[in-house]
Amino acid sequence: MVRKLIQVVCLCLAGFPGVAWAGETPPFDLNDPARIEAGRVRFSGSCTGYCHGNEGRGGRAPDFINRNDFDADYFFRTITNGKRDSGLIMPRWGDTYSPEEIWELVAYLQFLSKKKT
């Protein structure tokens, strides 16, 4: 409860508009192969072209492969709200995809994080 309150305050301070906060909890098991596949297809269509590369191995963002710091909430929030850092812009996808569709992307990113190569 306290954690949630802190997160809400932080986001308000950060001024994120239209945060899909209702989607904070994954509505399905992130290890569900069908959801991972749905996320893969969505990722490949929207995220690989100019930004993150195939399987998240390109782009100037850190690789998604083989990570031990995977944080599902963080990925959900970043995809939803976008990010600006070190001269780079990631547009927000919260208006394009539903929270469920974004969680499917998160499921795919979690899958990638467990891949070694």
Place this chain on the structure above:
Amino acid sequence: MKFQSNIRLRLFALALLTTTAPFAARAETVQAMGMASPNDWPQYHRTGAAWRYSPLDKINKSNIKNLKVAWIAQPGDITSGLQATPIEVDGVLYYIGPYNHVYALNGETGQIIWQYKPKLAPISNDSFYAATSRGVTVGRGKVFIGSLDGRFIALDQKTGKEAWSQQLIDQKNMYAAVFSSPPQLAGNVLYGGSTGGDQPTRGKIWAVNADTGEPVWTFDTIVHDPKSWPGKSGDVGGGAAWLPGSYDETTDTIYIGIGNASPDFWGADREGDNKYTSSLLALDPKTGKLKWARQEIPHDVWDYGAPYEAVLLPTGDQKSLVHLNKSGHVFVMDKDNGDLRNVWQLIDAQNTIKEINPKTGELIGRNEPSATETKLLCPWLLGGRSWNHGAYSPKTGFWYTNTMEACNTAIAKKDDPNSLKTVTALSLGAAELATVAPPGAKPLGRLVARDPVTGAKKWSVDYPIPGLSSVLATAGGLVFNADVEGNIFAYDDETGKTLWHFNAGSGARGGLISYSIKGKQYIAVPTGLGSAAVGFMANAFPKVKELPAGAALVVFSVD
């Protein structure tokens, strides 16, 4: 009587000169146009000939070793880096940084004369291209920009105060398309196109009265012809004119290149030639009417647009126009009617089009992406070169340009309509997209010197990562280029030998220029890496992940 007539004639001539002073007399030949205003860099490509060549020679092969930093200007924001080509007129240097922040600087010292930052509509913040600005245009007593919220804006050249602003793009219904490039002048007409080729939009070119901002015409880059665009496919067909056009004052003609067809890799729903995507257009500036068009890649399914510069050659009959397509093919045509004079291949890594008939322009042997198997496609979607422009030297007769030797693999896929609902959406029409090395070769970049008509190789320099800056050639026998690691080089224009080098600390994406004030020549280099292209490059060129962002305009001179 004769004396009086002479005086009257002179007074008349003076009056004519005074009233037309802001608009220099029209050049009558390509040669004269390319060499006009030798001390300045008054246009995006310096002149309508699009040579990116400075006739200045105070900095030359004999003293280049003494080239030192004169001053540095920083826009104060590094988002998307510094992508502009600065403009210099009468000792004042104008440039634009991230989020349309415009500066007028003293060209000798870098001291700020004025600055302007528009209040941008919030929707522009959601654009895939937010922050990107490639330059300003100066003329008719004003400084013009295309804004990130879809406006043409005119500023008073002396004060930077807003003179007028005209909303042109309906961003809510055009996927937050932006004017990432500066609109260009053709007489009293200011014209330009927007981003949007990778999004489900219908491309347009807008033109306004440069003095008032009143709309004059629009040109639909997607033809209304069911043979070219079946059904409603044209409404989402792309065709963005996202780079600056150029103005041939010898014939009163605008040249402007049109980008790729959309969805980029999925062509099944748009069977047809998809005009005028991947085409070069010649337009009448007063009416927007088409004089001629040459489509280089019919039914593009590789993201091979044709938005790049139209270089006019001063050689032969002074009618040859040289135009690079993203496919890596160079089209040489008659500038007055678009008739083909030659087609040659700029890069080695090309497997999507086996051959283009140099007489007819017919594409022979198309290797198209498939929905059922992964295909290797060369060059990749960034093209045989990115949008960073080449330079032509009338001194050597060579054309100098960066190139890319790299490929991508792809599987074509119909876009999910649900993913195209909002302004951030991209319509790539691909299920998989990965950058890879060319078969049996290392991926690399090159600076090449070529005969622009025949393609004959003169010299080349390899780079471990493709260069993304626009090249500068000078009468001092020098070719300047800057790489993505921050290295700025001066080469011998005849041999390619490195004559000078400087490390700016962050890579270059903008256009290098040269100008002269009080007899002293300067070289201005926009540095600071920030570009969507860099993100795509990382799979084939992993080192780009480590390259620092930045934004600084570094100006050099010789004491």
